[in-house]
Every structure is written in C-alpha cells, then in structure tokens.
Amino acid sequence: MPHSIEKVLVIGASGLVGGHLVRQLLTEGRTVHCLARDATRVQELADAGCEVTTGDILDPAAVATALESVQAVYICIHTLSPQAHSSSGQNFMDVETAGIQNVINGCRDVGIRRLMYVTSIGVATDARSAWVCGRAQIEQRLFATGLDVTVIRPGMIIGRGGTGFDAVARGARGRAAIVLGRGTQRFRTIAVDDMAYYLAGVLDDPRSFGHHYDVGSDDVMTIGEMIDVAAERLGRRRPVKVHLPGRLLRSAAPLIERATSMPRGAMTGLVDSLQVDMSGDPKPIRLILSRTPQTYRQAIEHALR
Template identity: 55%
Template sequence: MSLLMGGATMTDSDSGQVVLVIGGTGFLGRRVVSALTGAGHRVRSLVREPARAAGLFDDRVEIAQGDMLDADAVAGAVRQARAVIVCVHTLSAQPARKAGHDFVDVEVAGVGNIVAACRANGVDRLLYVTSIGVAADASSSWTRGRARIESLLFASGLDVTVLRPGMIVGHGGSGFGMVERGARSRAAVLLSSRHQRFRTVAVDDLAHQLVVLLDEPRSFGRHFDVGSDDVLTIDEMMDLAAEHLGRRRPTKIHLPRRAIACIAPLVERAAKMPPGAISGFVGAGSDSDMIGDATAIRALLDQPPRTFGEAMAQALREGSAAAASS
C-alpha cells in the first residue's frame, strides 16, 4: 500500500491505468477494491484517514488522503485515473460538511466535486451505488434524496452507470448487521417494519458486478436494480439465520418508526451526523418495500446471483471467525 497526498501524480507510463474507488475502506468499498485487484486492476482509494486502510489492502492499492468534500483532494485523486467507482456512506459523521447540510447535501456536494474532477481530467467513466426504490416522487425522503444525486450524475455528460441494490448481505454491513445480531440473540429490537420486504444481494456479488460493468458500454447511461430472486422481511431473514446457527428464533420487538423519527434529530446532533441521516431513514415512507426488478442487469453479467441462503451462510461464517479472533 502506498500513500499519495493530494497533489501527487503518476508517471506518464502509468497514466489512465488506475481505477479510483471512493469509499474504499467501507463495508462495500473494501470488497470492491479486493475484486478489482483480484481481476488485475490497479486501484487507488480516497480515504479521510489512511490509518484505517492499514492492513486492509496490499501493495497494489494506492491511498490518496482526503475527503470527497475537499475539491482539491478529489482532483488529486482523480488525476490520471481511467474510471471512478463511488460507494460512499453519508449516514456516518462527516467532519468536512458545512453547518446545516443534511446527508443528501453532503453527498450532492461530494458527487459534484467528483464530477468536476472527472471532467477536468478527462475521466469519462463513473459508477455509483445507491439503493432500490430511488425515485423523485418516492414517499421516503431517503430515496427522493438519492434521486437528486442520480439526476446530477446522468446530466453530467459522463459515462455513468448506477447500481441500486436491495438489502446487501454480508458481515459488517449495517442492514445485515441487524439481522446477524438478532439471530445470535434471544430477543431483537428492530427499527424496521414487520412487513417491509427487501430484495437481497450478496455483498461480494455486488462488488463483482461493479468490476464486470467497469468496461461494459451497454451499461452506460443506465441504472439497474440488483439482487437475487429472494425477497424477504427482516424477520424472515433473522429466523433463517438463527436456524442456520442452530439457535431458536429470537423474539422480535419492532419499535414504532414515528417515535424514532421524533428523537432522531437529537441523536444526529449528538453523534455529529448530517441532519436526516437517521430521521430520513425512519421517517415517512421509509417502510416501503425495497424490491425493484433485477432482471435487466442479468444479461450483462457473467454469473447468476447467489441466493440469500448462500450469502447469509458466508456472512455468518465471517462473523463467527471475526468473533473467534477478537
């Protein structure tokens, strides 16, 4: 792993050979980096704190220090890249955000910096990960906000592909983490609706799909729902995971979302999270099904999606291994 500071450049012989991953140390991002290096690509990752990347990546991965809200840092990271993959998680604390900016404003500003840097450096290819259900007229403020970002991208003039996953299944993810913790417990307290259904996708499948589509012109200018054929509620996922672990199904306590939405602004301020990071996630319309239609993308892929059972089993194995080594 090598560290590149904001204004660093590569030699002419290396020009255009690196794929920049923004969000590379996150739950999905680190798997995208691994999938890219495994396929023979040179990779650069923009990270706020390089120490977080220590031990995650090998010497094929360059680290560019900076925040996507820092236009100069983004410009330095994009320089001489051939493509950019964006898999950020703006629900977490964002130190560089401006006062009063909500989580969508944070992401719009960051994506705007990325688009500007791509245009300035002649980088045409950009892939972005959002979520199933994105629409300008969606009832959820979360999915309406993401629609703003997609509109910005598709109006950018770049060769953009947007992937919209459902519930991403893998150890370390916030969504499946709720399933995994509950499956290992006697009782689970849940923020989700008892009836809300999710299409599921293995995290490694999603990472692999980004690599497959990297140089696929048939995906340019399009968005795709992605996932397996399995559509389940959180309760159903949790029960299946408990059975796989040989445990009894946990008792499930679903907290009223309206109550959570009322206290969410206080939690956001205390945790220094962007406004709306929690309240947008649990507010009006947030219990809509996240199913979509994942058939269109399959003509462009080289392998079928893993089932929920297969993805769940791998995630639980990784969770058990992590617990044993801690």
C-alpha cells in the same frame, strides 16, 4: 483479454462495498486508487496494493489529487453513516450532493468519462424519504452530465460490516431482536461478493452507459425473516421481535443523530425509507452479467462463518 480501463479510483473504500470492490479490481489485475478520510481504515487494502489518497470528498483539492492518472471512478459512499467533523451540522444529502459535484467537476477538469455510482433499489424522485428521493435526484444529475455513467442499485447487502446485515446478525444472536417500524418492508438481498462482481463487471461494458440497474438474488424477505434464517444458521431459537414505531423514531431522530454523529436529517431519512419497496427487478443486468447470484441462505452462511 486485456482491460480497456486499467486505472480506477474507488471513493468509499473503507466501507463494506468499496472494500470488496477494491479487492475484486486488484484480483483482475487493475491499478486501484482510493480516497479515504482515514488512511488507517484502508491499511489492509494498501497492503494488498491499493494506492491511498487521504482526504474528504468534500475537499475539491483532495478529490482532484485522487483523480490524477485514473481512467474511471466508483462512488460507494454512505452518508447515512457518521461523517467527518468538517461536515457536522450539514444535512446528510447536502454532504453527498456536494461531494459528488466535486467528483463531477474533477472528472471534467481532467477528461475522465467513466463513472459508476452506488445507490439503492427503490430510489425515486417522488419518494417521501429525503434519502431515497435525494439519491434519485443525484442519479439524474449524473446522467445529465454527459459522462459515461452507470448506476448500480443493490437491495440489502449481506456481508459482515454492513449496517443492515450487522443489525440482522445482532438480532439473530439474542433472545429479542429490535426491528425498526412495523417490519413489513421487503428487501431483495445480495451477497457483497456478488455486488462487487456487478460493479467490476460493468466497468468496461459500454452497454451499461447511461443506465441504472437493480441488483440482487431471487430472495425477497422482511428483516424478521432474515433474522430467523440467521438464527437457524447459528443454531439458535427464533428471537422475539420488538418493533420500534416509526413515529417514536422520527420524534427522537435529532437526539439519535447527535448521539451517534449522524448527519442532520439522516435518521428521519432512514425512518421514512421504511415505507419504500426494496424488491426491484434484477433481470436487466443479468442480460449482460450472467453469473447466478447467491441465495440469501448461501450469503448468510458465508457472512456468519
């Protein structure tokens, strides 16, 4: 059956989720564009047929250029990660909020109605974490635009190149594994291939307009449990868990941000998010997209292979 939306823009294609989404959309026969600060980071996608516009989401002109001739937009950005020099010194949520407002304005200017945004399970406007609260506020802003918005909220994404997964893999390979906080936080897990499936699956489905969906497998685990399963898969002994107290991380946050080029406030937002329940409820989206998600063990075996 032909797609109703043929031309799509992916913002954040250089990241784990965005890259897999681009490949999924290309496989489906859609025309895919991406907006990337560094074209060399998406060269593999360009070679596969993705058209690349070089620019930053904070640049309205670059956003406007990227939106030319497309019918829908995916936003898969991760502002806890190091940002471009142009955003240095800004609060990390200010970066995301300003960038997404540029996308909203650009969509209105050219008449694009379909927009999808990736946040996280557990986002809430009353959360202590500025990251969790800020993304919930952006969700509300998007839904208030009157555009055909769908928000996908994943749990811990399992795939090589993902910040959380890479930390799990490093811990599993060592004799000791660093765990932020007390390690009691539980995450619903989702394979990155399943994440791309859900994102592509809602694109043409009007039932998803105006809704947010938690996505993930039936596995809900702590970071320590994830590390132990990964270690078992690698044929290694379970590592000793070394916990870094949240209070220590919070006090060192400004130094960590400067040393790693993270935006201002990002480390504190990350530490505060360790108190958030990340289990969610994946049942609603399964009513419209019925593929059974991979288990954590299946996802980890594929990612470590």
